[in-house]
Amino acid sequence: MSKFIQKLKKPKKFEKLLKEIKSIENIVIIQAGKGGKIVIMDKIDYSNKIEEKLNDLNIYEQVKKDPTTTIRTEINKMLTKLLNQNKITEQNKFYLASIDDLPKIRGQPKLHKTMLQRELLQLRTILNGVVCNTSKFVKNISNIKLDQDNHLASLDIQNLYTNIPVNKAIDITLKRVEESKKLKALSFTKTDIKDLLNLAVKNSYFECNGKYYKQKAGLPMGNALSPLLVDIYVDEYQKTTFI
Numbered sequence: 567m568s569k570f571i572q573k574l575k576k577p578k579k580f581e582k583l584l585k586e587i588k589s590i591e592n593i594v595i596i597q598a599g600k601g602g603k604i605v606i607m608d609k610i611d612y613s614n615k616i617e618e619k620l621n622d623l624n625i626y627e628q629v630k631k632d633p634t635t636t637i638r639t640e641i642n643k644m645l646t647k648l649l650n651q652n653k654i655t656e657q658n659k660f661y662l663a664s665i666d667d668l669p670k671i672r673g674q675p676k677l678h679k680t681m682l683q684r685e686l687l688q689l690r691t692i693l694n695g696v697v698c699n700t701s702k703f704v705k706n707i708s709n710i711k712l713d714q715d716n717h718l719a720s721l722d723i724q725n726l727y728t729n730i731p732v733n734k735a736i737d738i739t740l741k742r743v744e745e746s747k748k749l750k751a752l753s754f755t756k757t758d759i760k761d762l763l764n765l766a767v768k769n770s771y772f773e774c775n776g777k778y779y780k781q782k783a784g785l786p787m788g789n790a791l792s793p794l795l796v797d798i799y800v801d802e803y804q805k806t807t808f809i
Contacts, residue, residue: 598675605675613775616673620779625728629778633771634668641665644765653753669772669788671779723800727792728784735785735799736763742798766791 587595587606594612598605620626645659654662700720712718723729740756740763754762770786772779785792 671772671774735795738802
């Protein structure tokens with residue numbers, strides 16, 4: 567049973583039921599991608615759907631063995647270099663060198679709204695300050711005056727993280743750091759930051775069903791730096807493309 571289920575506080579009358587569900591070996595209980603709902607799936611179907619994603623050879627490749635030792639060596643080499651240059655402390659090195667076991671991939675099902683849900687969501691239309699659909703958004707901005715050559719567009723990026731060019735995202739981030747002049751307050755050089763970013767986001771390995779995989783393209787989901795790099799890259803893209 568997922569850790570999410572284990573953390574839920576349930577009345578005692580549900581404890582027996584939860585134990586029975588936990589004992590079923592051919593199902594997977596997991597939190598949905600949105601809405602905080604719980605999904606129960608057949609374990610084989612769940613595994614097959616993940617394997618289907620991993621078969622995209624443009625994004626992932628299978629590796630022969632657990633790369634944790636190699637990654638740990640690279641991290642220690644980088645941290646030792648920074649320590650010898652007095653850019654980090656022994657305590658910093660100890661903290662940053664701590665590496666957990668190889669991550670395991672997890673799928674989060676996407677749930678589609680039922681008819682009842684769609685009807686209930688209409689209640690949101692009576693709330694102020696909530697844009698729940700395009701029609702209300704258009705109504706909200708209808709009194710905004712635009713020049714004749716202005717255009718309004720609604721955009722979405724499919725598979726955002728895996729479509730971000732990593733090298734370009736890092737270069738843009740370094741440029742933004744320089745522009746903000748925050749680099750002057752740091753003990754790290756531009757090269758140090760670039761090396762650390764490369765080390766952090768280009769070692770995206772994980773385990774699935776006893777197999778090891780590497781993400782070859784894009785930024786890794788679950789990496790603490792990925793959302794920041796995505797925001798910086800998309801902001802730069804908007805400025806250079808639409809302005």
